[in-house]
Amino acid sequence: MLEIRHLRYDVTAENGGTMDILRDVSLTVEPGKLVVITGPNGGGKTTLAKTIMGLNQPTGGSIRWNGQDITSLSITDRAKAGVSYGFQQPPRFKGLKVESLLALAAGKEALSPGEGCQYLTQVGLCADDYIHREVDSSLSGGELKRIEIATILARRAGLMIFDEPEAGIDLWSFAKLTETFERIHKTGEATLLIISHQERIIQLADQIAVIEAGKVTHWGSREEIFPKIMARTIPGCGYMKGGEA
Amino acid sequence: MEQMDWKILKEIAELEKTPQGAYNFRVNGALDARQVTANIDITSKTDKPGIDITVKPGTKGESVHIPVVLSQTGLTDVVYNDFYIGENADVDIVAGCGIHNTGCETSQHDGIHVFHVGKNARVRYVERHYGEGPGTGENILNPRTEVYLEEGASITMEMTQIRGVDSTVRDTVVEVAAGGECIINEKLMTDGTQTAESNVEIILKGAGATGRVISRSVGRGESVQVFRPCMTGQADCFGHVQCDSILMDQAKIKSIPAIDAQSVDAQLIHEAAIGRIAGDQILKLLTLGLTEEEAEEKILEGFLN
Numbered sequence: 001m002l003e004i005r006h007l008r009y010d011v012t013a014e015n016g017g018t019m020d021i022l023r024d025v026s027l028t029v030e031p032g033k034l035v036v037i038t039g040p041n042g043g044g045k046t047t048l049a050k051t052i053m054g055l056n057q058p059t060g061g062s063i064r065w066n067g068q069d070i071t072s073l074s075i076t077d078r079a080k081a082g083v084s085y086g087f088q089q090p091p092r093f094k095g096l097k098v099e100s101l102l103a104l105a106a107g108k109e110a111l112s113p114g115e116g117c118q119y120l121t122q123v124g125l126c127a128d129d130y131i132h133r134e135v136d137s138s139l140s141g142g143e144l145k146r147i148e149i150a151t152i153l154a155r156r157a158g159l160m161i162f163d164e165p166e167a168g169i170d171l172w173s174f175a176k177l178t179e180t181f182e183r184i185h186k187t188g189e190a191t192l193l194i195i196s197h198q199e200r201i202i203q204l205a206d207q208i209a210v211i212e213a214g215k216v217t218h219w220g221s222r223e224e225i226f227p228k229i230m231a232r233t234i235p236g237c238g239y240m241k242g243g244e245a
Numbered sequence: 246m247e248q249m250d251w252k253i254l255k256e257i258a259e260l261e262k263t264p265q266g267a268y269n270f271r272v273n274g275a276l277d278a279r280q281v282t283a284n285i286d287i288t289s290k291t292d293k294p295g296i297d298i299t300v301k302p303g304t305k306g307e308s309v310h311i312p313v314v315l316s317q318t319g320l321t322d323v324v325y326n327d328f329y330i331g332e333n334a335d336v337d338i339v340a341g342c343g344i345h346n347t348g349c350e351t352s353q354h355d356g357i358h359v360f361h362v363g364k365n366a367r368v369r370y371v372e373r374h375y376g377e378g379p380g381t382g383e384n385i386l387n388p389r390t391e392v393y394l395e396e397g398a399s400i401t402m403e404m405t406q407i408r409g410v411d412s413t414v415r416d417t418v419v420e421v422a423a424g425g426e427c428i429i430n431e432k433l434m435t436d437g438t439q440t441a442e443s444n445v446e447i448i449l450k451g452a453g454a455t456g457r458v459i460s461r462s463v464g465r466g467e468s469v470q471v472f473r474p475c476m477t478g479q480a481d482c483f484g485h486v487q488c489d490s491i492l493m494d495q496a497k498i499k500s501i502p503a504i505d506a507q508s509v510d511a512q513l514i515h516e517a518a519i520g521r522i523a524g525d526q527i528l529k530l531l532t533l534g535l536t537e538e539e540a541e542e543k544i545l546e547g548f549l550n
Contacts, residue, residue, distance in 0.1 A: 053532055079534035087532075091525035094489060095461070096547030104543060105533045134547075155533060 001066060002029040002052070002159060002191060008060035009047055009214075021047045022058070023214040029207075032188035034181065036205035036222075037195045038229065044214040045195045046088055049161045052193075053085035054078045065159060082158035086165060088195075090148035093135045098147055101135050105151035119150040122180040124173030142168040149177065160184070161193045166201065178204065202226060246270065246277055250314045253343035257373040258312045264339075268310040269296055271324065273317045285309055285336070295325035295357075298338075302331030302363060310339045313356065318348025318382050323355045330398075332363035338370045342386055344409070346378035353385040360390070365397040372402070376409030383411040392419040392427065396451065399426040406441065407434045407549065415443045423451025423480070431460040432549045435468035435496070445474040449482035449511070456484040463545050464496030475503040478511025486515040491522055491548060493541075 009022040022044050029035050037045050050056045052063055054075040062071045070078050093101065102119055103111045111119075117127040123146035133139065135147060145168050152160050162181075166174055178200050184190055185204065194201055202208065208225040210218035218225050246254075250272055254260045263278065267285035270277040274294075281287050284304040288297050298309055315322060330336065346352045362368055376384030392400055406413060419427045427447055435441050447456040458474045476484035486502045504513035522544050530540035 055528060055532070075528065075531040076534060076536050079532055085532050087525075087529065091523060091529050093526055093544065094548055095550045096544070097550070100543075100547060100550075104530065104535065107534060151533065 001031050001064075002027070002193070003064040004028070004048075004052070004061070005064075006061040007048070007051060007058050007063065009044075009051055009056055010059045020214050022051065025061070025211070025214070025216055027209055027216060027219070029191055029193060031191055032185075033206045034185045034192040034194065034204055035207045035209060036202050037193065037209045037211055038197055038202060039211040039217070043212045045211050046163055048211065049085060049163050049193070049195055052159075052161060053083055055085070079157070083161070084152050084155045084157035084159065085161045086148050086152040086163060088163035088167065090144055092137055092139070092144065096135050097131075098133050098135055099131045101147070101151060102154045105154040106156075111154075115154070119154045120147075122153055122176065123147070123150045124169075124176035125150070142170060142173070145169060146173060146177075153180070156189070158190055159193065160190045161195075163195045164197070165194065166196060166198045174198075174200070202229070246272060246314075247316070249316050249345055253314045253316065253345055253375065253377075254312055256375045256377075257314075257341035257343040258310055258339050260310065260312070264308065264310045266308040266310070267298075269298075271311070271313045271322075273315060274320055274322045282307060290325060293325050294323060295327070297327050297329065299329045300331055300334045300336050302333055304331065304334040304336060306335060308337040308339065312340065313342040313354055314345075315342070315352045315354055316345040316347075318346050318352055318378075318380055319350030321351070321353040321355075323357070325357045326359070328358065328360045328362075330360065330362045330366045330368055332366055332395075334363065334366040336368055338368060340370065341373040341375070342388075343374075344376040344378070344384040344386070346376065346380040346382045346384050348380045348382050350382045351385060352382060353387070355387045355389070358388070358390045360392040360400065362392065362394045362398040362400060364395045366395075367398070368400045370400060370402045372404045374406040374410055374413065376411065378409075384409060385412045386410050387414045389416045390418070392417075394419065394421045394425040394427060396422045397424040398422070399428075401428045401430070403430045403432075405432045405549075407432070408436065410435075410441070411439050413441045415441075417443075417445045419445075419447045419456070421447065421449050421451070421454040421456055421482075424453045425451065426455040428457045429459070431458070431462075433460075433462040433470065434465070434545070434549060435463075435470055436465040437468060438466065439468040440470070441468070442471045443473070445472075446477070447475070447484065448477045448479065449484055450479050452481045454480060454482040456482070458486045458488075460486075460488040461549055462488075462490045462498065463493065463549060464490065464498045465493045467495045469496070470498045472498075472500045473503070474515075475505060476513050476515070477505040477507065478513050479507045481508065481510035482512070484511070484513045486517075488517040489548075490519040491545065492519055493521065
């Protein structure tokens, strides 16, 4: 179970003032659930994901994973405790091969051909074409993103956080990806936290959290929250309507 | 050969026993073992130290191993090796030098290799340099390699120096005739107070000649590296120089790639980049459960793979 309590993350702005990126975020995700975090750009979704992984150190609040307080653990220790995070914009590595990166993710010296094939197929890539490729600028953004997601599948951590996994991915691979999320969810092998704006991914959620301006503004079951999100996507500008949107 | 010498042979040539095909082992400045084949002959020079390696025209799929081991401290070994590769031959040549220095005196090996590669022949040349030993004496390697490719001939050179060499000055000159190809993959890592200098010159002399230099290096500690790859195009040819370096600690790396077009049809490109390990690469590997040290090692290992 993931328990986030009163999480805060502030940074010092250029003018010397404080910017509150996360303001008192609390969330509880039950084991094996699939939670989608959505909301407008700049609302704090990625910051929240990074803070759970330890890439940002919160300025207040706590994060517990399976009963253990991980708030002050290093990134490495959180990873070992079972937290994983697929980057929104994954880095490229000159010379490092896809097979090596996946083996590192799986915590093994080397992957069997079957394992390599399994992880890449789940993100819509053919192992034959990709396993010996380098994770460098020869890969397109979409290919890199799918390999990033494959590293999280290879890790098999108890908590999988995906940050806009659909970004830059073609329709066919996206269909494969949603199948993969659905399968993980069904087997209950991991708790899934997915930042997404895609209706097809939102439709997979048990619960939805909407994060805006550093706060959870809506939280509840998909059935309850999804219609509210859809209502807000109806064209029209709140400013012209006198701020009623 | 002693056990220590075999250990070094494993580092430089991945040999655990005498290899298939032709070989010539040089240990502490003298011939240790040699084997020739029906197609590959090796003879000692009579006027100076070194060997002549002659590969018959049309020889396919054979290899020659010519490793050098220095395990006696204070030895300076200079050898002149000449390779004559017959037309249409296709061979692998594995060279390399390993030093195990237990004393306080300098051990030095300067290998001067000259390749004459006949028409349409193909050569894959692998050279590894390695030093070790508890002694305080320096390990110095100053190789000079000259390659003359005839029409349609090609050579791929993999030159690697990963550890234990205190000082090296490497000079490589390649002349490529029409339709020929030269690919140089250079990998270098220095640490401590080591210094390394690599000067590569490829001259594309004929139409359709191709040259590539792909150099990757890592500088650690207070080590210093200097690269001077130069690609000269004298005809309708294509040349590409790519130097990438990772800088760590207080190391210094200077990269001076040059392209010299002497024909209006020459297409020459150079790229060079030096920088620290990207922070997001380290963070990604931390999120996979590696420590910062492990992450750095894996990034370097991949970079120099």
